[in-house]
Amino acid sequence: MQILFVNNNGGGFADFLDINHGTSVDRFFAQQLPDSLPGDYLIRVNRQPVPRDYVLSPGDRVSITPTKISGASRHAA
Amino acid sequence: MPSEHQDAWRVITLVRNGLQRLAENRLRNQADKYASINPMLQRLSTLSRGYDHACRRRFTGACRRLEPRIADQIRQLTHELQGLMAGRHAPQASLIHQPPTALPSPSFLLAELDQIESEFGSWEVLKGGSSLYVSTDPITLEGIHLDAFEIELRLDAFDRLDMEQPLSIHALDPNWASGADDVPHPHVRDERLCTGDATTILTQALREGRLADYLLIVRQTLTTYNPDSPHVALDDWDGIPCHDCGCSMTDDNRSVCERCDYSFCEDCFGCCQSCALYLCYGCLTSCRFCKDETCRECMKPCPECGQACCPGCFEEELCPECFEAHQQKESDHDDQPKQEIEETQDDENTCSQPSPPELSETPATPEVPDTQEASDIGFARYNQTSTIQPLAVDGGGT
Helix, strand or coil, X not given: CEEEEEECCCCCCEEXXXXXXXXXXXXXXXXXXXXXXXXXXXXXXXCEECCCCCECCCCCEEXXXXXXXXXXXXXXX | CCHHHHHHHHHHHHHHHHHHHHHHHHHHHHHHHHHCCHHHHXXXXXXXXXXXXXXXXXXXXXXHHHHHHHHHHHHHHHHHHHHHHHHHHCCCHHHHCCCCXXXXXXXXXXXXHHHHHHHHCCCEECCCCCEEEXXXXXXXXXXXXXXXXXXXXXXXXXXXXXXXXXXXXXXXXXXXXXXXXXXXXXXEXXXXXXXXXXXXHHXXXXXXXXXXXXXXXXXXXXXXXXXXXXXXXXXXXXCEECCCCCCEECCCCCEECCCCCCEECHHHXXXXXXXCXXXXXXXXXXXCCCCCXXXXXXXXXXXXXXXXXXXXXXXXXXXXXXXXXXXXXXXXXXXXXXXXXXXXXXXXXXXXXXXXXXXXXXXXXXXXXXXXXXXXXXXXXXXXXXXXXXXXXXXXXX
């Protein structure tokens, strides 16, 4: 099945992805960001926060946004 | 139409118009870059035709004159084309050279506003205004309470997105950094957030009309402290205490002692008049003769009395007091009576000089040779050189 994945980590692009039926949000996160912890991200499905065991449906929109994003100062930038 | 629907419709219209202008500007900018090589192509074409004409008529001299000009034009064109290619592959260029994104639909943007309301509690557009406002919760970074911030997204400034974010950050109850009343947050100065790592994802979110993601990213940037490059570090937020008097200083008006490396205010700071290093008064001292501020490294002990003295006061490697005393001593020595000196000198001569041979004033009479001829010559010569002088003796020692 196909879902829309909005990855605000790194490039920040939105892509359609094919995933297996019955994939939970938790499992999807582990597949996309295997070296990261879910607690370090804001995870939204269809613009809403969901529990980690939420099972994705076709056409769902999943967005992942880091909770820690470093700003800078102009003289350093 | 209820007011809130009017506001939502106003936001949707502004966003779509802004993104439309952004897309058009990008295409226009890219077209200008491609067009910039046209004059060079024309010049090269002209030179090439001239070369062809000269070649056909066997004007070898003309051909020789044209060749370096053609080579130079090719070089310039190659350089320009390489620049265009490099621009296409630059990281930021990936956003410019993506296919134009379709404008977000009104229903999409309405869903964005709904998400903004659930994430931030509310959003606001001022009547007649063109900015969308949301507020964060109070923010505390490493124990420093900064209170809440208002995020303003300027919906009429999307066409400048490639140059700056259409964003302003307002402190609702600011806790300004010490000595910097335009820094209410380590990464905000003069209401401008330095987006750092967030720049690319912010730009991409806005290009696609993902307003909720945009504002979430801004909020997460405000709630994250990057100690590597703040406008004002949190450690210095309440000011840096002077190591001497304890008064609070900002990073701009503090001075660091070049010896002890502590920070001092301008009242507790000076300069060594000898080596010109900027030092605290703890590392400086005062020369007891000239009163100049001198560092302890530059102060040297007088070899006579051992008292410390600055380099400027030394005379003939002596401190002023010892030098003056020495001068006085020499002056006293020069004024002793002449007789004493002569007596002293005579005593010195008797004791130290070998006894000269006893001499009489009348030179001895030489024996006259028997032979008359030899005697005439030799005797005459002897009489010319027969005078003997007594030995000269040096008077006085040195």
